[in-house]
Every structure is written in C-alpha cells, then in structure tokens.
Amino acid sequence: MxxxxxxxxxxxxxxxxxxxxxxxxxxxxxxxxxxxxxxxxxxxxxxxxxxxxxxxxxxxxxxxxxxxxxxxxxxxxxxxxxxxxxxxASRSWGRSEMRLAAVDELKRLRDQTGETVHLAVPNGANMVYIEKLESPSAVRMASRIGTSVSLHATAVGKAYMAALDDKALKAVMKDLPMPRYTGNTMVEPAALLAQIEQTRARGWSVDNEENEAGIFCFGAVIRGATGAPVAAISVSTLVFRQKEHPEQAYVAPLLEACRVISERIAQAPSLADGDAL
Known part of the structure; x- marks a missing residue:
C-alpha cells in the first residue's frame, strides 16, 4: 500500500x-x-x-x-x-459565504462555456477548491471540492499570485514548493515569474497541462473591496476539444463572472477582504 x-x-x-x-x-x-x-x-x-x-x-x-x-x-x-x-465539512461548505456569493455566476459560466468550473481560495502555498461545477460532457476531471492544488501549476494559483502586490508576491515566492506534476510543469522560479508578469498584463492566467495531463485551464481572480485578491476561478477544458477562439469562448465569460462576483462581495463586509470564506 x-x-x-x-x-x-x-x-x-x-x-x-x-x-x-x-x-x-x-x-x-x-x-x-x-x-x-x-x-x-x-x-x-x-x-x-x-x-x-x-x-x-x-x-x-x-x-x-x-x-x-x-x-x-x-x-x-x-x-x-x-x-x-x-x-x-458539509456544513462548512454549505454555509461558505464566498461560495454563496459566487454560485449563480459559476453556474452561468459553466453553462456558457460548457466546461468544468472551479472556485478556489488561497491557503498558504496552495489553493483550495470550495466549489466545482462539472462540464455537461461525459468526461469528468479528477478534482473535487476540498482538494488543495499548488500555486505554481494551476490557473487559479497563478491568477491569485499575479493579483498580489510585489511585496506580497515576493513573500509567497520565497521557498515556494514547485513540484513537477507533468512534463509541462514550471519548476523554475524565473519561468513562473515571467508567466505571472504575462498574466498581470493580460488579466488572466493559463494552466497548459501543468497540473494534469490533457487539461487546459484559464484562470482569473476575484478581488475584495480593497482590490486584494480573495479567490480565483478557472475554466477547465480538455486539450483535444478546446474551441478555436478561446479568448471569446472561455476568457471573456470568465472575466465577466469575476467582475460580477467581485462587485457582489465588495458589498458584503465579511467578504470584502476574504475573511469569511
């Protein structure tokens, strides 16, 4: 065993x-x-x-x-x-204010893209999935609610890191574990930082089969009232069935969902800085 x-x-x-x-x-x-x-x-x-x-x-x-x-x-x-x-765990999940604030937009995003959607919150050197809505397709991903995933190898992790200010990012990067999961996983800090800068410039992140072979993910961040990142969302698709115009098919609805949720939680004092997840 x-x-x-x-x-x-x-x-x-x-x-x-x-x-x-x-x-x-x-x-x-x-x-x-x-x-x-x-x-x-x-x-x-x-x-x-x-x-x-x-x-x-x-x-x-x-x-x-x-x-x-x-x-x-x-x-x-x-x-x-x-x-x-x-x-x-069931009671905690059911009462999660972050999840409740996001669930309607997550369902809309899943329906618009036809793909699996994850909502994740930061937890030390990881992100934790607090919601997962499966694609209506017959193919299922291995992830589940409660799963911890690495910052460096996931779209949600890189979206979160890119939204941090330089001081906070430096603190996260210090001694950040960077295990290899697939042949595409970035295990060099310089390569990760370069992708974080690219994510900052365009406003969304990618996971190009870095966490799980055959899976391509797009990620974007949810911000609290102060502008600090409090959560992230990803849209995950199988590489072989990715649509021709991904920015239109996946990224645009993803960014809109994050915008709506960010505005919603900014109105909730307990969620404004990610304190009640």
Whole structure:
C-alpha cells in the first residue's frame, strides 16, 4: 500500500508558541494524509508518510476513530474519513459565504462555456477548491471540492499570485514548493515569474497541462473591496476539444463572472477582504 503524499504545512512560529499545538498538528497531519491518499491507507502507510513512530500513529488513529473522524475497515484495516468529519465539512461548505456569493455566476459560466468550473481560495502555498461545477460532457476531471492544488501549476494559483502586490508576491515566492506534476510543469522560479508578469498584463492566467495531463485551464481572480485578491476561478477544458477562439469562448465569460462576483462581495463586509470564506 503506497504512502500518501503529504500536503500539510509546517506549523508557523506563532502556532509553535501555543500550548498543545504540536500534538494537534500531528493529529491534523495524519488526518490530512488520509484525506489526500488516492487509495485507502493503513497505519503502516501513515508511519512511512508521516515519519512518526508506530505508537504515535496508533495513538492518533485510535483517537480519531473514537471521535468518528476516521473509520477503519474491520477486514483490511484500511482507514477512511469518518462521518463526523464529512458532516462538519458539509456544513462548512454549505454555509461558505464566498461560495454563496459566487454560485449563480459559476453556474452561468459553466453553462456558457460548457466546461468544468472551479472556485478556489488561497491557503498558504496552495489553493483550495470550495466549489466545482462539472462540464455537461461525459468526461469528468479528477478534482473535487476540498482538494488543495499548488500555486505554481494551476490557473487559479497563478491568477491569485499575479493579483498580489510585489511585496506580497515576493513573500509567497520565497521557498515556494514547485513540484513537477507533468512534463509541462514550471519548476523554475524565473519561468513562473515571467508567466505571472504575462498574466498581470493580460488579466488572466493559463494552466497548459501543468497540473494534469490533457487539461487546459484559464484562470482569473476575484478581488475584495480593497482590490486584494480573495479567490480565483478557472475554466477547465480538455486539450483535444478546446474551441478555436478561446479568448471569446472561455476568457471573456470568465472575466465577466469575476467582475460580477467581485462587485457582489465588495458589498458584503465579511467578504470584502476574504475573511469569511
């Protein structure tokens, strides 16, 4: 059973000063590993992925099972997310003010383009999908609500970075992880910065099979009342069926959706600076 890929951020200096943070971070790290695994994992796989000793992993897993945050298959000992966690996530998703402010425009954008639409918000060195509307076509993408994706390899990530001011962008770029996912993934900071400048100049970003082979995405940013980026939207299409005039077919409706949503959230104090996502 392969070990899941870790995407949990390291605790910040402020977190490290809070009593109990270290233990809590370990619990969250194990929970994230189970959530990110592409197939069910067991304690041995979690030990390899986390680097924690077996007694620590056993203790964490037992506590998470007791709280119904994880469930264990009685026959295979494989672990999966539990019903309590799913209930909490469902309530959070359903009450997301950002999603509620954007959902009508996202549906309109999906219908206009005929393609899959994602809404994502920043989370450290990643973007997290908080809404996904599937293309009406029979082909489905592997992404799902709650998925964390890298800034450097996605249209939503590059749109977000391009909307930051130079100081904020420099802070994000410092030690930014840039793993390779496909042959097209940019793994050199200079190449990424060049594309960010191009995105700034034209107002929209692209993901040219950089995160997932065969998928081309267009991205644009949603801004709060101060002009700071608070979220981003992407339109994702299969490379082989991309329309002849993409700026008209995808980019124009995408930019219009971002404009309308930006105006809408600017009127909501809790969303103006991305505080209530």
């Amino acid at each position: 392969p070990a899941p890929r870790s995407s949990s951020p390291a605790p910040s200096p402020v977190q490290a000063q809070v009593a109990g943070t270290a233990s809590f971070s370990k619990f969250m790290h194990v929970l994230q590993l189970v959530a990110d695994a592409e197939e069910p994992v067991n304690v041995a796989a979690l030990m390899r992925a986390s680097g924690y000793p077996r007694p620590t992993v056993h203790r964490i897993v037992a506590a998470l099972i007791a709280e119904r945050l994880l469930v264990e298959n009685q026959h295979s000992a494989a672990l999966a997310l539990g019903p309590r966690l799913i209930q909490l």
